[in-house]
Amino acid sequence: MNTLTLARNLLEAALRLAAPEKRITALTVNVGQLLDVGEDDLRSAWEQLTAGTRAEGARLDVRYVPAEFSCMICRRLFKSEREDPACPYCGSLGAKIEHGEECLLQSIELEDGTCPP
Numbered sequence: 199m200n201t202l203t204l205a206r207n208l209l210e211a212a213l214r215l216a217a218p219e220k221r222i223t224a225l226t227v228n229v230g231q232l233l234d235v236g237e238d239d240l241r242s243a244w245e246q247l248t249a250g251t252r253a254e255g256a257r258l259d260v261r262y263v264p265a266e267f268s269c270m271i272c273r274r275l276f277k278s279e280r281e282d283p284a285c286p287y288c289g290s291l292g293a294k295i296e297h298g299e300e301c302l303l304q305s306i307e308l309e310d311g312t313c314p315p
């Protein structure tokens with residue numbers, strides 16, 4: 199997924215959550231480390247996309263979620279910076295990705311200070 203697509207998904211999700219007459223002032227976003235999305239790139243894509251929308255000028259708080267895997271053999275969970283790591287407990291390859299590929303809108307804030315669920 200490229201950065202622009204990601205920013206567009208976030209914007210759509212935020213607009214769906216916000217009441218139609220309200221402006222969006224801030225968003226918190228969880229971005230998985232494995233997506234390899236740079237914060238600056240995401241911000242510039244965001245500014246570009248939100249121009250003229252109800253989310254124009256909204257503050258974007260980006261939180262990176264560390265990649266977490268579960269071993270298919272010994273079933274233990276472990277974190278790694280690599281995309282296809284070996285299990286640190288039993289050494290087997292082919293661990294399943296549990297976290298680190300998601301891009302989730304964690305919360306949004308509207309102009310009147312409310313935060314829709």
Ligand SMILES: [Zn+2]
Nearest residue numbers: 269272285288
């Ligand atoms: Zn293992």
